Amino acid sequence: MTRAEDTRERILFGxxxxxxxxxxxxxxxxxAANEAGISKGGILYHFGTRAALVAAMVERLSSRxxxxxxxxxxxxxxxxxxxxxxxxxxxxPSSDATGSRExxxxxxxxxxxxxxxxxxxxxxxxxxxxxxxxxxxxVAPASASLIRLAADGLWFTELLNLAPLDEELRSSVRDELxxxxxxxxxxxxxxxxxxARDGLAARRTSGKxxxx
Numbered sequence: 001m002t003r004a005e006d007t008r009e010r011i012l013f014g015x016x017x018x019x020x021x022x023x024x025x026x027x028x029x030x031x032a033a034n035e036a037g038i039s040k041g042g043i044l045y046h047f048g049t050r051a052a053l054v055a056a057m058v059e060r061l062s063s064r065x066x067x068x069x070x071x072x073x074x075x076x077x078x079x080x081x082x083x084x085x086x087x088x089x090x091x092x093p094s095s096d097a098t099g100s101r102e103x104x105x106x107x108x109x110x111x112x113x114x115x116x117x118x119x120x121x122x123x124x125x126x127x128x129x130x131x132x133x134x135x136x137x138x139v140a141p142a143s144a145s146l147i148r149l150a151a152d153g154l155w156f157t158e159l160l161n162l163a164p165l166d167e168e169l170r171s172s173v174r175d176e177l178x179x180x181x182x183x184x185x186x187x188x189x190x191x192x193x194x195x196a197r198d199g200l201a202a203r204r205t206s207g208k209x210x211x212x
Contacts (some may be wrong), residue, residue: 008046011037012060015053016060020063029053055119057109062126063091064102069130079138080185083147086134087181090151091174107159144180147177 001009014036018027033043034057047053072085121156134144150173158164163171 004046007036007038008040011038011043011046014055015057017056019108019112020101020104024054024108027054027112049065051116051119053114054109055122058113058119060124061106061109061124062100067125068092074133079183079188081158082133082137083139083144083181084178086130087147087151087174087177090155091170103158107161110159138188139181139184140188143180150177 011032015027015032016035021069022031026051029047030040031044032053033040036043042172043053045055067091069082069085072088074082097180113123131145131148134148135141137144154165154170154173156162164170
């Protein structure tokens with residue numbers, strides 16, 4: 001990591017700390033600079049406006065989820081791999097310190113950008129990319145989308161504290177969604193195998209009718 005990259009990371013971490021402690025309404029370039037221990041000029045070199053800083057924070061949250069997807073095997077190339085990774089990344093531990101911090105930070109940042117279409121644009125782009133990957137995952141698109149919507153619903157209920165599930169029920173819901181995914185994958189394998197047998201039978205029949 002270069003010195004400039006290290007400074008940028010310090011600024012973003014400082015901005016996150018301000019948001020977590022004081023709320024996104026109190027996030028200013030000066031507050032983030034003070035938290036990061038750098039000058040106002042130093043932060044202006046990396047982020048010319050508060051909007052640019054908040055947009056970078058949204059992108060940082062999205063990138064962390066991309067990292068979670070990769071750790072869960074989203075790029076293995078196997079049918080259903082991305083859908084399974086999306087589910088597992090979304091249902092990661094909610095009670096550990098890192099998960100709690102991410103939820104509080106996510107809630108504060110989302111609240112701060114919800115009314116600003118320009119600041120929401122990077123998040124919309126990431127969700128569109130994830131949905132595209134789900135549809136192309138070798139799973140029935142409706143099934144992959146159903147799992148995504150359930151996972152997103154979990155995220156929002158925990159993000160905004162809207163009757164979040166207890167750990168036992170949360171785990172049971174995850175298991176049900178995984179079972180649905182596995183059933184969908186088995187069904188597609190059976191269908192593909194049946195079509196292959198039908199095609200082979202048709203070719204054999206055609207060969208008998210038209211001997212060379």
